Amino acid sequence: xxxxxxxxxxxxxxxxxxxxxxxxxxxxxxxxxxxxxxxxxxxxxxxxxxxxxxxxxxxxxxxxxxxxxxxxxxxxxxxxxxxxxxxxxxxxxxxxxxxxxxxxxxxxxxxxxxxxxxxxxxxxxxxxxxxxxxxxxxxxxxxxxxxxxxxxxxxxxxxxxxxxxxxxxxxxxxxxxxxxxxxxxxxxxxxxxxxxxxxxxxxxxxxxxxxxxxxxxxxxxxxxxxxxxxxxxxxxxxxxxxxxxxxxxxxxxxxxxxxxxxxxxxxxxxxxxxxxxxxxxxxxxxxxxxxxxxxxxxxxxxxxxxxxxxx
Amino acid sequence: xxxxxxxxxxxxxxxxxxxxxxxxxxxxxxxxxxxxxxxxxxxxxxxxxxxxxxxxxxxxxxxxxxxxxxxxxxxxxxxxxxxxxxxxxxxxxxxxxxxxxxxxxxxxxxxxxxxxxxxxxxxxxxxxxxxxxxxxxxxxxxxxxxxxxxxxxxxxxxxxxxxxxxxxxxxxxxxxxxxxxxxxxxxxxxxxxxxxxxxxxxxxxxxxxxxxxxxxxxxxxxxxxxxxxxxxxxxxxxxxxxxxxxxxxxxxxxxxxxxxxxxxxxxxxxxxxxxxxxxxxxxxxxxxxxxxxxxxxxxxxxxxxxxxxxxxxxxxxxxxxxxxxxxxxxxxxxxxxxxxxxxxxxxxxxxxxxxxxxxxxxxxxxxxxxxxxxxxxxxxxxxxxxxxxxxxxxxxxxxxxxxxxxxxxxxxxxxxxxxxxxxxxxxxxxxxxxxxxxxxxxxx
Numbered sequence: 055x056x057x058x059x060x061x062x063x064x065x066x067x068x069x070x071x072x073x074x075x076x077x078x079x080x081x082x083x084x085x086x087x088x089x090x091x092x093x094x095x096x097x098x099x100x101x102x103x104x105x106x107x108x109x110x111x112x113x114x115x116x117x118x119x120x121x122x123x124x125x126x127x128x129x130x131x132x133x134x135x136x137x138x139x140x141x142x143x144x145x146x147x148x149x150x151x152x153x154x155x156x157x158x159x160x161x162x163x164x165x166x167x168x169x170x171x172x173x174x175x176x177x178x179x180x181x182x183x184x185x186x187x188x189x190x191x192x193x194x195x196x197x198x199x200x201x202x203x204x205x206x207x208x209x210x211x212x213x214x215x216x217x218x219x220x221x222x223x224x225x226x227x228x229x230x231x232x233x234x235x236x237x238x239x240x241x242x243x244x245x246x247x248x249x250x251x252x253x254x255x256x257x258x259x260x261x262x263x264x265x266x267x268x269x270x271x272x273x274x275x276x277x278x279x280x281x282x283x284x285x286x287x288x289x290x291x292x293x294x295x296x297x298x299x300x301x302x303x304x305x306x307x308x309x310x311x312x313x314x315x316x317x318x319x320x321x322x323x324x325x326x327x328x329x330x331x332x333x334x335x336x337x338x339x340x341x342x343x344x345x346x347x348x349x350x351x352x353x354x355x356x357x358x359x360x361x362x363x364x365x
Numbered sequence: 366x367x368x369x370x371x372x373x374x375x376x377x378x379x380x381x382x383x384x385x386x387x388x389x390x391x392x393x394x395x396x397x398x399x400x401x402x403x404x405x406x407x408x409x410x411x412x413x414x415x416x417x418x419x420x421x422x423x424x425x426x427x428x429x430x431x432x433x434x435x436x437x438x439x440x441x442x443x444x445x446x447x448x449x450x451x452x453x454x455x456x457x458x459x460x461x462x463x464x465x466x467x468x469x470x471x472x473x474x475x476x477x478x479x480x481x482x483x484x485x486x487x488x489x490x491x492x493x494x495x496x497x498x499x500x501x502x503x504x505x506x507x508x509x510x511x512x513x514x515x516x517x518x519x520x521x522x523x524x525x526x527x528x529x530x531x532x533x534x535x536x537x538x539x540x541x542x543x544x545x546x547x548x549x550x551x552x553x554x555x556x557x558x559x560x561x562x563x564x565x566x567x568x569x570x571x572x573x574x575x576x577x578x579x580x581x582x583x584x585x586x587x588x589x590x591x592x593x594x595x596x597x598x599x600x601x602x603x604x605x606x607x608x609x610x611x612x613x614x615x616x617x618x619x620x621x622x623x624x625x626x627x628x629x630x631x632x633x634x635x636x637x638x639x640x641x642x643x644x645x646x647x648x649x650x651x652x653x654x655x656x657x658x659x660x661x662x663x664x665x666x667x668x669x670x671x672x673x674x675x676x677x678x679x680x681x682x683x684x685x686x687x688x689x690x691x692x693x694x695x696x697x698x699x700x701x702x703x704x705x706x707x708x709x710x711x712x713x714x715x716x717x718x719x720x721x722x723x724x725x726x727x728x729x730x731x732x733x734x735x736x737x738x739x740x741x742x743x744x745x746x747x748x749x750x751x752x753x754x755x756x757x758x759x760x761x762x763x764x765x766x767x768x769x770x771x772x773x774x775x776x777x778x779x780x781x782x783x784x785x786x787x788x789x790x791x792x793x794x795x796x797x798x799x800x801x802x803x804x805x806x807x808x809x
Contacts (some may be wrong), residue, residue: 075499089576091401099395102395102400105400105410106398107394108413109400109410110411136390136391136394136463137637138795139387139390139391140391143387147771147775151775152774152775152778155778155779156778158513158519158731158735159731159774159778159779161519162728162731162770162774163771163774163775165724165728165770166728166729166766166767166768166769166770166771166774167767167771168765168767169721169724169763169764169766169767169770170768170770170771171767172763172767173760173761173763173767174395175395175763176760178395178396179399180399180401182402184400184402184410185402185410186408186410196599206742239651242759248756290748297580297581297584300577301577301581304574304577335588335591335592336588336589336592338584338588338591339586339588340587341585342581342582342585343585345577345581346566346581346582349567349570349574350566350567350569350570353574
C-alpha cells in the first residue's frame with residue numbers, strides 16, 4: 055500500500071509535466087490541425103534557458119526560502135518569455151509560409167525544425183549532461199515505515215508539491231483564458247472555422263502565433279519543472295518527452311484541453327506504475343501500447359469529440 | 366521615384382533590424398551563455414560567456430535578412446526571377462523527363478567502372494560506399510513511397526521494418542547459420558508480416574493518428590531490441606554477420622574465391638562493387654514492382670484512396686485491405702533493404718534504427734515529390750550526398766540538414782518533382798503530367 059502511494063505521487067508529478075507539454079500539442083492541433091513536432095524540442099529549449107538563468111544568477115539551495123521562491127519565479131517568467139520567442143520564431147519560419155499547403159508539408163518542416171533545434175542546442179551547449187544541484191530539498195514524510203523501520207517510507211517532496219501546485223494553477227488560469235477572454239474566444243473561433251473567423255475580423259495569423267507562444271510558454275514551465283525534478287537535462291530530452299506528451303494529447307482526445315491534462319496524468323501514472331511493478335526498461339513500450347489500444351477502440355480519445363467525416 | 370526607393374531601403378533595414386533583435390533575444394542565452402561543468406568547481410555548473418559568437422549570429426541574421434529584403438522579398442524584380450529567366454524554362458525540360466530515367470539508369474550501371482577508371486581501385490572505395498548508401502536510401506524511399514506517396518498513409522516508423530529486416534537476417538544467420546540468399550526473402554516476408562500485424566488494427570485510424578502509432582511502433586521495436594539482451598545483444602548489437610557470397614562463391618583470397626574463379630587478381634573492391642550492384646538491382650526491382658502495381662487494380666485503388674477515401678469506400682473498394690497491401694509491400698521492401706544493410710555493415714545495433722532514420726526517409730519521399738519515383742532518386746542524392754559532402758563540418762551537419770529540410774520544403778512545398786503522371790489516360794495517348802495544383806491529398 056505504501057509503495058502504491060509513493061508510485062501514485064511520483065506518477066501524478068510526472069503526469070503534470072507531460073500534461074503541460076501536451077497542452078501545447080493539443081492547442082496547435084486544434085487550431086491548425088498539424089502535429090507540431092518541434093514542440094518537444096521547445097520544451098527542451100525552455101529547460102536549458104531556465105538552467106542557464108539558475109546558474110547565472112547563482113541560485114542555490116542555500117538561499118533563504120523566500121528569496122529562492124522569488125528567484126525561481128523570476129527565472130520562470132524570463133524563460134517563459136524567451137521560450138515563447140522561440141516558439142513564435144519556429145512558427146513564423148517553418149509553419150506560416152506553408153499554411154494552406156498540403157497536409158504533409160508542415161509536418162516535414164516540423165521534423166526539420168526539431169532536428170535543427172536539437173542540434174543547435176547540442177552545438178551551442180555541448181552534448182554532455184547538465185547536472186544541477188537540487189534546489190529544493192526535503193519534504194513531508196507521509197508514512198515513516200512503522201515503529202521498527204521495516205515498512206516503506208512514503209515521501210512527498212516539496213519539489214513534487216511545487217510541480218503539482220504550479221500545474222493546477224496554470225491549468226485553472228489557462229482554462230479561464232480560453233473560456234473568458236477575447237483571445238480565447240478568437241482561438242476557439244479559429245479552431246471551428248478559420249475562414250469564417252477571418253471574415254468576422256479576427257486576425258487569424260496573429261491568433262495562431264499566440265497559440266504557439268502560449269504553448270511554448272507552458273512547455274518552458276514544464277522544462278523548469280523537469281529540471282527541478284530530475285536535476286539533469288541534455289539536448290535529447292525533448293524527443294521522448296514530446297512523443298509521450300503527444301501520446302497524452304491523443305489519449306485525452308486531441309483538441310481538448312482537459313483531455314490533454316487527463317491524458318498527461320494517465321501516461322505519467324502508467325509509466326510510473328509500470329516501472330514500479332514490472333520493469334523500468336519497458337516503460338515506454340507500456341505507454342505506447344496503451345496509446346495504440348486506446349486509438350483502436352476509442353479513436354477520438356477519452357474526452358475528444360468524435361469527428362464527422364464530410365464529403 | 367527617389368522617395369519610393371528611400372522608403373524601400375529604410376523599410377528593408379528596419380525589417381532586418383527587427384529580425385536581428387529577435388535573433389539577439391533568441392541567441393543571447395543559448396549561444397552567449399554556455400552552461401558547462403567546470404573542472405574547478407567540483408562538478409558544479411558554471412557559465413562560459415561567448416558574446417562574440419552571439420554578435421556573429423545576429424550579424425548573419427541581420428545581413429541575410431537585409432539582402433533578402435533588398436533583392437528578393439521587397440524588390441520590384443526579385444533576383445530569383447531574373448536568375449530564373451536566365452535559365453531555360455522548366456517546362457522545356459518536360460520532354461527530357463522521359464529520358465531522365467534511362468540516363469540515370471545507365472549512369473548508375475556504369476558508375477563503378479567510371480569511378481574505377483578515374484580513381485583506381487583504392488581511391489574509388491569511398492565513392493562506391495557513398496553510392497551504396499545513396500542507393501540504399503533510394504530503395505527505402507521507393508519502398509516508403511508505396512505507403513506515403515501512392516496510398517497516402519503517413520508512416521513515421523518506417524525504420525522499424527528496416528530494423529526487422531536487418532535483425533531477421535542477423536539473427537537467422539547467427540542462430541541457424543542461414544546464408545544471405547535464404548535470409549533475404551525471409552527477411553522481407555517477416556517485415557511484411559510485421560507490417561500486417563501492425564497495420565491490421567491501426568489502419569482504420571485517420572492520417573495523423575496513424576502517423577503517431579507508427580512512430581510509437583518504431584520506438585517499441587527499438588526499445589525491445591535494446592533491452593532484450595539475451596536474444597538481440599541489446600546495445601552491443603550483433604557483430605560478425607556473414608558477408609554475402611556471389612551465388613555461393615565467397616569473396617575471399619585464394620582457392621575457390623571470387624577472384625580465383627573468374628581469373629581476376631584479388632582485390633577487396635570486388636565485394637564493394639558486388640554490393641553496389643546488389644543494392645542497385647534490389648532498388649530497381651522495387652521500382653519495377655511499384656510501377657507495375659500502379660497499373661494494376663490494387664495500385665489504382667491506392668492512388669484513389671490517397672485522393673479521396675470516402676469516394677473509394679462508396680465505390681466498393683475495401684479500404685482496409687487496400688491499405689494493408691500497401692503497408693505490407695512497403696514493409697517488405699524495407700525488410701529487404703534492412704537485410705542488405707546488415708550484410709553490408711557486418712554489424713548492427715539499435716543505434717542505427719532511430720527515429721531520425723525514419724525522418725530522413727520520409728523527408729526523401731516528401732522532398733522528392735510524393736509519388737514521384739525519379740523525385741526520390743534526386744532527393745536521395747541531394748540529401749544523403751549533401752549530408753556526406755558536409756562531413757567536414759562534423760557537428761554542424763545535422764543542424765544544416767534540419768535547416769535544409771525546412772528551407773527546401775518552404776521553397777517547394779510539393780517537393781522537387783511535383784507533377785504526376787496519370788496511370789491511365791483516354792484514347793491511349795501518353796498523358797501529360799498533372800500539375801501539382803490540380804491534385805489534392807486526401808486524408809487517408
